[in-house]
Amino acid sequence: QDELHRPAFPYKFKFKFDGCPNGCVCAMARSDFAVVGTWKDDIKIDQDAVKAYMGGEFKPNAGAHAGRDWGKFDIQAEVVDRCPSKCMSWDGSKLSIKTADCVRCMHCINTMPRALHIGDERGASILVGAKAPVVDGAQMGSLLVPFISCEAPYDEIKEVIEKIWDWWMEEGKNR
Numbered sequence: 355q356d357e358l359h360r361p362a363f364p365y366k367f368k369f370k371f372d373g374c375p376n377g378c379v380c381a382m383a384r385s386d387f388a389v390v391g392t393w394k395d396d397i398k399i400d401q402d403a404v405k406a407y408m409g410g411e412f413k414p415n416a417g418a419h420a421g422r423d424w425g426k427f428d429i430q431a432e433v434v435d436r437c438p439s440k441c442m443s444w445d446g447s448k449l450s451i452k453t454a455d456c457v458r459c460m461h462c463i464n465t466m467p468r469a470l471h472i473g474d475e476r477g478a479s480i481l482v483g484a485k486a487p488v489v490d491g492a493q494m495g496s497l498l499v500p501f502i503s504c505e506a507p508y509d510e511i512k513e514v515i516e517k518i519w520d521w522w523m524e525e526g527k528n529r
Contacts, residue, residue: 365528367519375472376460381481383492387518388481389511394501395473396453397462403469404429404449416467433462477503480514 370381372390381388406412407427414427429449434442441455442462449469451462463470480502481495502510 365526367522367526375458376464380486380492382494383484384486385484385495386482387515388484388495389478389504390481391504392458392477392479392501393473394475394477397451397456397473398471399449399451400469400471401448404466405447407466407469412466412468414465416464429466433465436461477501478511480511482518 367387368385369387369389370379370385372379372381372388375390375392377383377390381390403412407414408429410427414432430444434444434449438459438461439455439457441452441457443450443452463472478499478501479497480499482498484493484495486492499514502514504511
């Protein structure tokens with residue numbers, strides 16, 4: 355029982371689980387082993403809702419900036435140009451996303467939540483080795499498994515954890 359609750363590791367080993375790629379619990383940057391929800395297929399686009407954002411029917415960012423006058427919503431400047439992987443294009447009437455280039459940063463989905471939705475093939479990404487030193491700031495973990503299907507009882511993830519734990523018990527440094 356003690357081994358389950360207090361494994362004999364040379365130093366602490368932190369887990370964080372984010373069910374959503376938004377990363378609200380900062381799993382990618384503040385844990386030794388992070389499991390982050392993601393998807394594998396295309397982002398679903400509702401072109402009518404995109405036009406509603408352009409026409410001012412829907413407020414961007416789910417209305418988070420309501421009460422401030424930011425001017426007319428500009429999809430090119432606020433969504434397409436801010437995409438870190440430049441996988442999006444807007445031709446004036448249709449939004450397109452090249453899924454192979456998408457890094458799933460969630461900016462476009464957060465800005466237009468009624469128009470864009472994550473895909474249907476859902477699972478998780480596994481990252482290891484993040485740290486959050488006070489002086490340098492948070493440093494994101496390395497992507498170990500880009501996509502893994504996640505269904506109870508989560509045996510695939512448990513296998514990865516056991517292999518990392520075995521390595522950590524042998525090779526981990528004190529502090």
